Structures are given as structure tokens and as C-alpha cells.
Amino acid sequence: MSAGRRMTRRMIGGDRARGGMSAGRPNGWRVGSGDGPVAQRRDPAVPGRGALAPPRPDAGRPGASGRVPVWLDAMTTRRAWGLGLATVTDDGNTLDVWYPRPLLGDEPADGDADLLATLSAMESRDAARGVHTTVVRTWADLDDAPKTVAGAYLRLHVLSHRLALPNTVNLDGVFSRLPNVVWTSAGPCAAEDFETTRTRLRNKLGHAVQVNSIDKFPRMTDYVLPSGVRIGNAANVRLGAYLSAGTTIMHAGFVNYNAGTLGHSMVEGRVSQGVVIGDGSDVGGGASTMGMLSGGGRQRVALGERCLLGANSGLGIPLGDDCVVEAGLYLTAGTKLSVLPSGGVVPGSHGLFREPRVVPARELAGASNVLFRRNSQSGAVEALARGGKGIELNSVLHANQ
Secondary structure, three states, rough: OOOOHHHOOOOOOOOOOOOOOOOEEOOOEEEEEEEEEOOOOOOOOOOOOOOOOHHHHOOOOOOOOOOOOOOOOOOHEEEEEEEEEEEEEEEOOOOEEEOOOOOOOOOOOOOHHHHHHHHHHOOEEOOOOOEEEEEEEEEEEEOOOOOHHHHHHHHHHHHOOOOOOOOOOOOOOOOHHHOOEEEEOOOOEEEOOOHHHHHHHHHHHHOOEEEEEEEEEEEEHHOOOOOOOEEEEEEHEEOOOOOOOOOOOOOOEEEOOOOOEOOOOOEOEEOOOOEEEEOOOOOOOOEEOOOOOOOOOOOOOOEEOOOOOOOOOOOEOOOOOOOOOOOOOOOOOOOOOEEEOOOOEEHHHOOOEEEEEEEHHHHHOOOOEEEEOOOOOOOOOEEOOOOOOOOOOOOOOOOOO
């Protein structure tokens, strides 16, 4: 066993964490956490994708850190492991954990000794914030729900490092595991009695501390910077978002955790939790996708390849490839659609016209090559078959080099 591995106390058990003071180093807690036995793989809720195959646009490309992910067999890749640096309050509550190099599979034979040495040298205490940083060793079964803060953060890092697709990692109960944190320019702080913390920080820094948000999820870019992406406003992308190379998030765009893009995509609107956007698709300015959290729908929304959500539109059903939702049209599962053939004419017998078939939008879930529009004269929402090719993104805008 290397000296680096002896520095860290490993804990056996189910997604728990504990630590103790290192001799001569009052800030030197070492924490380990695990998730129990490996479970058999279940089918993920990603339309058209295999359980663990990487998305086609990223196949063979480097991951967020520039390394090419090693895609192991289904049983092995249901485990994740990582060394991290946790921020822990003086009363023992973990605020966050940063995993610079999470891995799929089992712990490396050397325990990632070089990273352990680097993180150990970064351990410190911040009296003004009332926290200290400490090295943690965490492993998890991705089919099991997180049981600790460290386990929740490892799962979010796995997603943002492109090691697993959205909806393939069990995040049940993640809100109950993550604490509400005051994210400041000086680092994460406990929400309780923050005004006292603010006073200590101002005395230490000599100027006001900036509060960026009060939330359970931090900005992704404070922990992971995926290669080949462009993000206009980093505050609008949460840790746990999955962004493929070639993705552009404009200043008003938003991507939640466990959501993201599977290829070159333009996001000017909102990509809600659980929603995936296919290669070559465009979520227009002010457009929204319906998630499955509080008040959301019951059907997971996905957008296929080469699709367009027009400006200020909305989507509450999954769509296949080459679809267009007209600007300003919010399409929910219950929206009544007049189904028309290409051209918008429904011929009847004897040369007359008949009324189009009317169905709820949920019956067209997963359909490809459809134009959804609102008739500007009657107000009816119509679904028309559309031919030809899908939309084309500007390749120059998505080079992101």
C-alpha cells in the first residue's frame, strides 16, 4: 500500500461518511463513502439509446477533462468512484464536494495517488466561513439512490464529465440529500446564520462578499468545464448538466441537472430536468421544455435530431427527428391537434373537403417529420407532415474552438 493511500481512511458500508482529525493537522479530515453492492443494469429512459453506449456525437471524443472515457461492460460501469475535496462546516455538515477526476468502474490499483497528494495539499480551514476542506473517497452504485451529500455530488459529476447519459443515473431523493447553500465569491457557506458569516468575511476581505445564489445545486462551471462547449451565462447551467461538444448555450439559455444535449445544439431557451436535446437541434429564445419535477408532466420530454423549438414555444411531449414547433406555440400532452397531410388539405369523397382528425398531442409523441403550428385564422393547433431535410445549424457557431 502506498503512502498516499495510507493517508486516507477508507470506510466500508452503505453511502455513509465520517472522518477524524489527522495528527498534527487540525483541518485534515479524511472521509470515505460507499454505496453497497453492484446491482444489475436497468433500461434507461433515453429514447433510442443503449443502456451505456456513449451518445453518437461524442463517440471516441475526449471527456470534459480531455481524456477519452473508457466505456466498460454494463455490469462494471454501474459503479463510479472518485477522490474529492469536500467543504465541511465546523459542526460537521458537508456543503459540497469537488471531484476533479471521477471514474467509472472500480478504484484504481494505486488509489489515484497523484490526485490524492494534490488534494491533500489543498486541505485548509477558513475561519471566516466556518468551514474546512477535506479529502473524501467515494464510490457508488449508479442504480442506487444517493444516500449522502458526497454520493449525490459524485453522481452529478459523472453526468457533467460525460461519463453517463441523462436519465441513466439514479437521482431519486437528491433534493433531500443536498443542503441549501449560500454560494458566494468566497466559496460555499452555510445558510444558517449567514449574516454573521457575512460580517466575518467582510472583516477578512475588506469589502462586501458577493452572493451568487442560495440553492442546492451550484454552477456546473465551478466544478466541471466540458470541452468544446460555449456558455454565455454560467449561472444558468447547473452541476449535473450533460453538454456534448459543439453545444452553444446562449446568455438566456438554461440547462438543469440530469438534462442536456447529445450533439451539436443551440440552446437559447430552457432545458428542464430529464430533457435531452438531439444532435443538430435548436431550442429557440424563450422556448421551454416541460420537466418532471414539481408541477411537471408525466411523460419525459426529449427532442430528436435536427428539430426546432421556435422562439417562445413550449414542449410537453417527446418528439422524434426533423420536427418544428412554431414560434409562440406551447404544445402540451393534452393539446388538441388537427392532423393534416402535407399541404394542410384534407380531401373528402366526391371532391368535397372533410374535417381533419383531431387527437391529443400525446398520440403524436415520438413522431418525426411533423410541423406543429397554430392556424392564424381559426386558432386551431395543427400537425402537418413535413418533407425534406431538417433544420441546419450554423457550423461556424458550434465549432467552439
